[in-house]
Amino acid sequence: MCARLNSAGIPAPLHHDDFHDGNLFVQGERVIFTDWGEAAITHPFFSLVVMLRGAENSLGLAPDAPELAQMRDWYLDPWQDYAPPGVLREAVSLAQTIGLVNRALTWRHLIRYMPPALRPEYASAVPSYLRDFLEALSAA
Numbered sequence: 001m002c003a004r005l006n007s008a009g010i011p012a013p014l015h016h017d018d019f020h021d022g023n024l025f026v027q028g029e030r031v032i033f034t035d036w037g038e039a040a041i042t043h044p045f046f047s048l049v050v051m052l053r054g055a056e057n058s059l060g061l062a063p064d065a066p067e068l069a070q071m072r073d074w075y076l077d078p079w080q081d082y083a084p085p086g087v088l089r090e091a092v093s094l095a096q097t098i099g100l101v102n103r104a105l106t107w108r109h110l111i112r113y114m115p116p117a118l119r120p121e122y123a124s125a126v127p128s129y130l131r132d133f134l135e136a137l138s139a140a
Helices: 002-006 044-059 066-081 085-112 125-139
Strands: 024-027 030-033
Touching: 002 085, 044 066, 044 085, 066 085, 085 125
Parallel strands: none
Antiparallel strands: 024 030
């Protein structure tokens, strides 16, 4: 799956990994991103895992809502210099599945460095993302 994702030819820039409406502020013409604690250099489409789930939850949308597809397409628009829209959408599909493992690994790392009293509150994130990954594989 990673080799197929890499074959789309999308470069690996800085990835936020917690890209949702609680970490984004607009002041006039200025956009401010906060909470860079999970940032990494990796595939940019992994950002869509949290972004689309966040929009789904914040806006009360179904996972297949046309508004989420529109958000995905807006995100992909600047990447058309690297690949045509069909290839980009296929790459998003792969990144959304692989990105679940990325999120599990991120949470595993974060939990290791949390104060022990906080760990139980967040411990379910790792198996939850891995379960979602396995469900995505079985649905494909």
